[in-house]
Amino acid sequence: xxxxxxxxxxxxxxxxxxxxxxxxxxxxxxxxxxxxxxxxxxxxxxxxxxxxxxxxxxxxxxxxxxxxxxxxxxxxxxxxxxxxxxxxxxxxxxxxxxxxxxxxxxxxxxxxxxxxxxxxxxxxxxxxxxxxxxxxxxxxxxxxxxxxxxxxxxxxxxxxx
Amino acid sequence: xxxxxxxxxxxxxxxxxxxxxxxxxxxxxxxxxxxxxxxxxxxxxxxxxxxxxxxxxxxxxxxxxxxxxxxxxxxxxxxxxxxxxxxxxxxxxxxxxxxxxxxxxxxxxxxxxxxxxxxxxxxxxxxxxxxxxxxxxxxxxxxxxxxxxxxxxxxxxxxxx
DNA sequence: GTAAATTCGTTTCATTTGTAACCATCGAAA
DNA sequence: TTTCGATGGTTACAAATGAAACGAATTTAC
Numbered sequence: 001x002x003x004x005x006x007x008x009x010x011x012x013x014x015x016x017x018x019x020x021x022x023x024x025x026x027x028x029x030x031x032x033x034x035x036x037x038x039x040x041x042x043x044x045x046x047x048x049x050x051x052x053x054x055x056x057x058x059x060x061x062x063x064x065x066x067x068x069x070x071x072x073x074x075x076x077x078x079x080x081x082x083x084x085x086x087x088x089x090x091x092x093x094x095x096x097x098x099x100x101x102x103x104x105x106x107x108x109x110x111x112x113x114x115x116x117x118x119x120x121x122x123x124x125x126x127x128x129x130x131x132x133x134x135x136x137x138x139x140x141x142x143x144x145x146x147x148x149x150x151x152x153x154x155x156x157x158x159x160x161x
Numbered sequence: 162x163x164x165x166x167x168x169x170x171x172x173x174x175x176x177x178x179x180x181x182x183x184x185x186x187x188x189x190x191x192x193x194x195x196x197x198x199x200x201x202x203x204x205x206x207x208x209x210x211x212x213x214x215x216x217x218x219x220x221x222x223x224x225x226x227x228x229x230x231x232x233x234x235x236x237x238x239x240x241x242x243x244x245x246x247x248x249x250x251x252x253x254x255x256x257x258x259x260x261x262x263x264x265x266x267x268x269x270x271x272x273x274x275x276x277x278x279x280x281x282x283x284x285x286x287x288x289x290x291x292x293x294x295x296x297x298x299x300x301x302x303x304x305x306x307x308x309x310x311x312x313x314x315x316x317x318x319x320x321x322x
Numbered sequence: 323g324t325a326a327a328t329t330c331g332t333t334t335c336a337t338t339t340g341t342a343a344c345c346a347t348c349g350a351a352a
Numbered sequence: 353t354t355t356c357g358a359t360g361g362t363t364a365c366a367a368a369t370g371a372a373a374c375g376a377a378t379t380t381a382c
Contacts, residue, residue: 342364
């Protein structure tokens with residue numbers, strides 16, 4: 001009851017003009033990614049002193065075997081300079097080796113060494129366990145909605161490829 | 162039919178030991194956040210040369226009126242040095258002013274100036290439009306699952322507060 | 323009261339990052 | 353074949369970032 005409030009176009013406080021940061025999709029997504037990234041990074045940082053680009057490179061090579069730096073970057077959505085630096089460090093640790101392609105000498109094939117593989121075999125289950133653990137914090141229905149939501153966002157945001 | 166393959170514990174290629182990066186939750190979340198952040202950032206970067214911390218600070222103050230730097234950081238999940246630097250730049254541009262609290266002189270209250278408010282009033286609708294646009298790229302059911310998924314993740318990952 | 327611990331916010335410094343320039347190589351076109 | 357543009361990868365430089373130290377003000381413990 002009562003007369004509806006007159007909207008004042010000059011009023012910054014007009015609620016329909018405002019943006020609620022807490023419910024704003026880019027912000028929510030960023031905060032979640034930041035939180036999950038930080039949490040999960042403990043797994044590989046504390047144990048092996050890996051940075052995220054290094055972890056991703058290791059994960060890519062562990063998953064796919066031999067890859068080029070370009071392929072690593074594409075698979076893991078990393079800038080090529082990040083890949084380059086991560087590869088350099090993993091090579092320095094002797095966790096991977098490079099081999100120049102003989103027919104196209106611009107390309108180099110990256111492969112995990114035995115040591116690198118051993119690390120991967122230790123880290124991959126930890127990663128899976130982390131994910132399982134995270135999903136275990138929610139109900140099955142919630143877990144399902146998470147996967148569906150991610151699928152929908154990927155379809156809307158990452159159409160290319 | 163056929164005898165199940167014997168698992169070879171030394172084989173890196175044993176699929177159940179591998180981690181598929183493309184389906185790994187932290188990775189998916191990070192890639193999505195990165196994509197959406199980049200896409201949306203065009204809105205405020207091209208037009209106003211704002212960085213993400215600056216945009217968030219503006220958004221916080223626009224939404225809430227006067228706030229302390231600490232409150233800005235808490236609301237927008239930013240490190241206090243990021244807030245400090247964003248505030249310094251927004252002040253330099255005369256988009257906000259500081260006012261020392263008289264009873265506790267450690268605290269300063271931040272408020273948008275008229276110019277700052279004007280920018281906010283231009284940017285907030287653009288942000289909402291971006292979000293609406295993104296959701297319009299999917300079906301209503303997909304949009305719903307996105308929100309449900311985010312809710313579930315937040316409940317699992319950000320219990321504090 | 324005073325000393326110690328805490329809080330708000332800034333600054334310093336080392337690290338990480340991205341852009342752009344770069345080098346080497348390759349493929350296509352002339 | 354020479355040249356020109358594209359490609360794989362690295363490097364140089366500047367900007368953004370975070371950890372830690374800091375200064376000033378406040379609160380707590382004694």
